[in-house]
Amino acid sequence: MSTQTTTSTADLAATRRQLWAALEARDEPAATAAVLGAHDAGVPVEDLLLDVIGPVQAKVGAEWAAGRIGVAQEHAATAIQDRVVAALAHRTPDGTGPRPETGEAPRRVTVACVDGEWHALPARLLAEVLRGRGFLVDYLGAHVPTPHLIAHLHQTGADVVALSSSLPVRLPAAHAAVTAIQAIGLPVLVGGAAFGPDGRYARLLGADGWAQDARAAARLLAAGPPRADAARPAAGDLPHLADQEYTLVTRARTQLVRQVLQGLEDAVPAMASYTDRQRERTAEDVAHIVDFLGASLYADDAELFTGFVTWTAGILRARGVPGDALIAALDLLADAQHDFPRARGHLAAGRRALLRVPAPPAPGPRS
Amino acid sequence: MTVFEDEYGRSRETPGAEGTSWLGSPYPAVVADREGGVVEFNAAAADLFPRMGVGKWLDEVVPGWLADAHRRLSRPARTPAAAAPTRAGPAPLRGSHDGRLLRAHPTDSGHGDVAWWLVDDSDLTAAQDALRAERERTALLAEASTQLLASLNPDRCLEKTALLAAAHLGDAALVISPPVRNRCAVVTALGGGCKRTQLTLDPALVPGLAEALQGFPPVPARWIDPAELPSWAVPEGFGGTPGAVSITPLPGHGVPAGALILLRRGGRRAFDTSEELFARLFAARAGAALSAARLYAEQARVTRALIAELLPPQLHHVGGVDFAGGYRTSQDTERIGGDFYDVHAGTEDGQETLAVLGDVCGKGLDAAVLTGRIRSTVQALLPLAGDHQDVLRLLNGALLTARHTRFATLVLASVRRTGGRVRLRLTSAGHPRPLILRATGEVEEADTGGTLVGALPVVTSRSATVDLSPGETCLLYTDGITEARGGPLGSAMFGEDRLRSALAECVGLPAEAVVERVQMVAGDWVGRGPHDDMAVVAITAPHTTHLSAVNGHTRGRYTA
Secondary structure, eight states, rough: OOOOSSOOOOHHHHHHHHHHHHHHHHHHHHHHHHHHHHHHOOOHHIIIIIIIIHHHHHHHHHHHHSSOHHHHHHHHHHHHHHHHHHHTTTTSSSSOOTTTTTTOOOHHHEEEEEEOOOOHHHHHHHHHHHTTTTOEEEEEESSOHHHHHHHHHHHHHEEEEEEEOOOOOGGGHHHHHHHHHTTOOOOOOESSGGGGGTTTHHHTOOOOOESSSHHHHHHHHOOOOOOSOOOOOOOOOGGGGGOOHHHHHHHHHHHHHHHHHHHHHHHHHGGGOOOOHHHHHHHHHHHHHHHHHHHHHHHHHEEEEEHHHHHHHHHHHHHTTTTHHHHHHEEEEEETTTTTTTHHHHHHHHHHHHHHOSSOOOOOSOO | OOHHHHHHHHOOOOOGGOOOOGGGSSOOEEETTTTEEEEEEHHHHHSSTTTOOTTOOHHHHSSSHHHHHHHHHOOOOOOOOOOOOSSSSSEEEEEEEEEEEEEEEEOOOOOEEEEEEEEOOOHHHHEEEHHHHHHHHHHHHHHHHHHHHHHHEEEEEEEHHHHHHHTSSSSSEEOOOOOOOOOOEEEEETTTEEEEEEEOOEEEGSHHHHHTTTTTOOGGGGGGGGGGGGGSSOOSSSSSSOSSEEEEEEEEESSSEEEEEEOOOOSSSOOOOHHHHHHHHHHHHHHHHHHHHHHHHHHHHHHHHHHHHHSSOOOOOOOTEEEEEEOOOSSTSSSSSSSEEEEEEEEETTOOOEEEEEEEEEHHHHHHHHHHHHHHHHHHGGGTTTOOHHHHHHHHHHHHHHSSSOOOEEEEEEEEETTEEEEEEEEEEEEEOOOEEEETOOOOEEEOOOOOOOSSSSOOOEEEOOOOOOEEEEEEEEHHHHHHHHTTTTTEHHHHHHHHHHTTTTTTTOHHHHHHHHHHHHHHHHHHHHHEEEEEEEEEESSSSHHHHHHHHHHHHHHH
């Protein structure tokens, strides 16, 4: 992290505290005042976006994971953050002139979230950072169906696409988007927690570049990622999918959830007294496990699955739910996968990870 | 000569000594001694080299490259570095003679004599060269098609055409688009980079360009004098006057897509007929791709203009009340569908704001067209919005007289803020009743109902009045939300109960967050499954605005 800007880390920390306090109180004007006040005091917009708003949003996620705030509060905080970004955006003039470094025409970047991805703030922050650095930015927001994205690219003639995704369960959707973008001859940069802490899934899916954060993305885009080579159908092919495990597990999702749910009811006596609502929540949790198993099969990386189960165990622990049910669910799932060695391997790795980690793990991947 | 005679002996194990069969071989063969004197040759060799004779020096009778090779082989350089002769067998070498291509295979006797077997390779080599050239061209055409067809963006297509042409057909390439009001878009590619300019140019000044831009067959390259090219046609950094120029039309789908100018540097040979033919094959592909991209761009422009009015509007803060809307079409490929919403601000201060959300029977484009009609009719009826029954009656009449047989359900919400509270007048015309989220987390249903519009000659309805305290929200939604099928077990309907509990979690949230939450919960519920159009509008009484006006951080500072 570079601290060579004029902003002192103490100033940033103070602004973060003010912003967090305002979010906790759901006080939008106070949140805006904290950030705009810091801007008035000379903190650059980019630092406010990435060193104040971004980290505070990460804290929102962490607090939710730790069970200290509810889902509504998380949404309220996110909505306020979005408005704060909008307020800050008014202070950035649109970059339209030639870029100062090279004198070239500004690069046109389309920033979008993968289909099904609702966490839009990271993409929004990137869009604003890029705009501040003189790029021409089309920000398409959360949950962009790939056909829309492609139509947009044809019509606007973007030079490059930046795709954001937070949840690894969107990796197949991200892969489809990456392939579609490359098929029309454009390079695509990906970022977000979905692609793994070291961007390993970005390479796996054949993306043209991966950036750890918005600054890295801006640097990469300024340098210009390698031009996509239109004719390379082989790139991003996933030979491990040939065993069909991903396809079959995904297709059998509903059936697997039913089966595991039934098994849990037999194994966990307490479930007999569950309300319909509680039963549905449990079903949703099981469906999540199946979805992540699908993602880990797609990426052929058991760590993706173990990361998810240890994180889930942390979430459950924070809410006082015993972890036995999770292990029982993994065992039931493994029983249903006798023909699928990879799936069994991932489930076994998940189980080992749960037994190995007695203390609550840090919520979410490193950030 | 004496040395040569002394060393001459038929008993030696030269290949020729095996017998005379080789003398009748159809392949020319020559035996020469260490000094380069011809020892023996066959009839084929005599045919090939008319001055051939025993005792003559190779230099006199065979081409220099063969004589040199013989010298190298029979008298290897004595420098220690010359390790070459120790290799297993000398490789055949090639050279030309009298317009033929020969391959020469030496056979060393070990005594210094070398027998040279010669094979005429002309036809094979020519065929191989032609095959290689054809393969390269086919590969290039395939590559060009892939690259050109990838994009439906005309600018990208122009750039790709110029870059490919400069890389494979000439030293530089210019793609000239047909003139629009005397100005032509020109993309120039040179050395892997390309530049776009708009030029006012007279095509008549370049021989063949005017014709090419009109789609006439190309003028043969030899008719074009490179020295006569205008300055714009020679890219910066090209380095002097081009040595050769070729101009090819880019044929589009029935209309010319432009012209391709290829340039070769001075000193390089002119474009030959086969190259010109190939340029036309390339141009056919480029022209088709360009034409398709232009057609798509034009269609997209028309579509954008036509559906602009049909797209769901961006909602925001109106008259001290927060509005937010969310829309998801049933088909991911479409942006409009059979659901719609609008918020019309009152024309004067203190007037009610009218929000409307509805659902036309059916989905897709046809339904979307009808939503546009309903939206404009409702807008025209705004002055009557004080009485929802009047609005619905007139709207019903307008829909009944129209050609189509579709009907619609909708809900009208007249919104006025007084102090911190927001008063709503809600009227449902055959539509799911609006839900009210109270500050306590309770969710109520507005007590309104009525007949749908566009089906029956007479419509009736009953309005409800609802007051919102700061932070409370009224949610308008279409049945695409509640009837969405999915969930962890696959086929359950989302239903009103789940919508209510999702809404109950949204206490105190700003309108956008409520909409986002509802969309997200319903979206996760359907997953990747099929669903109907889904529309949501949240009307929220803000709970902090009056405070912010006091503490100086008013909206005006940043929403300007």
